[in-house]
Amino acid sequence: MPKFRPLQQRFWEKVDKKGINECWNWTGSVDKHGYGHIMARKSTNELVKAHRLSWMLKNLRVPEKGKWICHTCDNPRCVNPYHLYEGNRKTNNEDRVLHDPNSPRRNAKVINEVLRCAKIE
Ligand SMILES: [Zn+2]
16 A cells, blocks of 8 residues: 655645745645645545645644634635635635734744644554
8 A cells, every 4th residue: 555645745736836926726626615625644534624734834833723714815725825814704804814924933832733733644
């Protein structure tokens, strides 16, 4: 049985990467709402949303509890991290977070958490 390649690598292979202002469409499988997903953990068939993973890989942390990863472009298939921000469901249209100078601190704890989320067995 072939070994699973790192999640990050498998993720970017499925991204139609373009300019920073364009949408990067997910070319892998999508759910019924149009959101891309990828297998995070083979042993448990655990799926992670592609746009959520993209955000986590950029910010090196998991979203705060109760927060959603939202699109500024209203394109559920888009995984361009510059089109994604952490917000409440109701504030879907605010893109302030994207330009917040107080970006999250990248400490070892959160990085470990992301890696745990992205872990492959
Ligand atoms: Zn987009």
